[in-house]
Amino acid sequence: MKKVALSALAAAMISGVASADALTLYSDPKTGQVYTTPGEGRVEMGDFVSAKEVDMQLRDIESKGSEYQDKMSKYVNVKSKAKSLEFSGTHYLGFTTAEPETKSSTKGRSSGFEMRRNYVQVKAYFNDKDYARVTLDTTKELASSPGVDAGEEQKTSQGGGYADVFVKYAYLYLDKVLPYTGVEMGIVHRPWIDYEEHNAWHYRSFNKVALEEKATATEAGVDLVNSADFGVNFKTKTDMFSSEIGIFNGEGYHADKVAANQENDSRLSVEWRLTGHLIGSGEKIGKNDRTKDTYLNISTMGLVSHNHKDNNASIGDSSEYDRTFYGVHAVYNQPAFLIAAQYVKAEDDVRLATGTDSEYDLFSINAEIRPFTDWTIIGRYDDYKKESKTAAGVKTVSYEGTKKIAALAYKYNKNVSFIGTAKFVDEENSVGIDNGNSKDVYMLTTELKW
Secondary structure (H helix, E strand, C coil): CCCHHHHHHHHHHHHHCCCCCEEEECCCCCCCEEECCCCCEEEEEEEEEEEEHHHHHHHHHHHHHHHHHHHHHHHHHHHCCCCEEEEEEEEEEEEEEEHHHHHCCCCCCCCEEEEEEEEEEEECCCCCEEEEEEEEEEEEECCCCCCCCCCCCCCCCEEEEHHHHHEEEEEEEEEEEEEEEEEEEEECCCHHHHHHHHHHCCCCCCCCCCCCCCCCCCCCCCCCCCEEEEEEEEEECCCCCCEEEEEECCCCCCCCCCCCCCCCCCCCCCEEEEEEEEEEHHHHHCCCCCCCCCCEEEEEEEEECCCCCCCCCCCCCCCCCEEEEEEEEEEEECCEEEEEEEEEEEEEECCCCCCEEEEEEEEEEEEEEECCCCCEEEEEEEEEEEEEEEECEEEEEEEEEEEEEEEEEECCCEEEEEEEEEEEEEEEEECCCEEECCEEEEEEEEEEEC
């Protein structure tokens, strides 16, 4: 900037500017050199009415240049071997009141603020399609329990340790390693939950999808699978159908085979999804704007998990089991509304002859209506049951329950939404008595995305 100022001053002096005659200056953007005559590559700087005004203009330019340099000195350069970096965040913040149906001296009404999810993410793109992704997460929900100590700092999915930062996803994505098919490798998406959350149930901010729910202070359900795991996931997209098939450890991103008889086990889990796109294109899966696009998807999903997760450290404990589930799902969306439904059947086969097998049935339906711009009315109904089955084939109900959810959402802007929710859970044991998981839950939620 000082060179430009001195150059301009020299040009003015050389031209003999000493009167009020107008002077037009020209500069070369590449070198910063200032001239009194036009020429190739020179840009007109403007007219100055006198040498005095030239001097005033130059002083002003130099002053602003120093100011600009001071501002620039507050920033740092970002260096990466990637072609580009993409940063984003998703945050679910809220206030919750939960009132259990059965109260005791240690279990009663509770209220408080929550950080239900706090995702911070970076993608490093090597080209337009291939990238590495890392997603960090923290969460602290109402009345979190301390979790299970397996000799280390490991916590369960309800654990209090979740106030710490942990890795939700960390994987490499390579596009079209097979025809129409890309692959994730690392801590990756499992096939079902990511699909449902981006196509049918968009409200992880106040309730998980039906397959993932477990007994907490604010939820109840069958807890059959979670959203991420260590492994590989092949993702295929075509116009008529899409699919995912993955091989995983089977324990999820926050669990492990901690039982003494499982520590060195080599059995893995296989999970898949196959979706037919009757209306809309499978190439847009997960990227549809549900306020503008129309689509109809029908899916099947399944899991075969050998020696499934077991947090009981007793050697030979009967909770060592193989899990399978199979299900069907359909979703129809148009700008005015969405409706989706699913049915899932699952089994846990205990690996010891003296153990007790389990069977699960789950039905869930959800809908949303958009009566006005930026306003959405949301409803959901779940019906689920777990039965225990002896070797002789005798079944008894471990628990059965229903869940009703009603919510109203307002989109404040493209980054922020506010949601009010009422949730009613009724869960009973084999003799029809509340098993401790029935509750009424009221939530105020802020969804923040950037």
